[in-house]
Amino acid sequence: MDRGESNVLKEVIIDIYRGEILEMVDEYGSGKSMFAAVLLDAVVEQGTFTGDITYYPPGGGPIDLLS
Helix, strand or coil: CCCCCCCCCCCCCCCCCCCCCCCCCCCCCCCCCHHHHHHHCCCCCCCCCCCECCCCECCCCEEEECC
């Protein structure tokens, strides 16, 4: 941003299981669209994200989806 760094989302933890549907409802400007962009690896230019996305398949070990 022209004004400097801005933290849009912080410490988002969510569990989504096979067959579930995620619906996000919150106030205007709460970060819903940014969260979706991070999940889809579609953060606009100049934007960065850090963290991890881990898949825990049934009967298997964790899989890091970003590596």
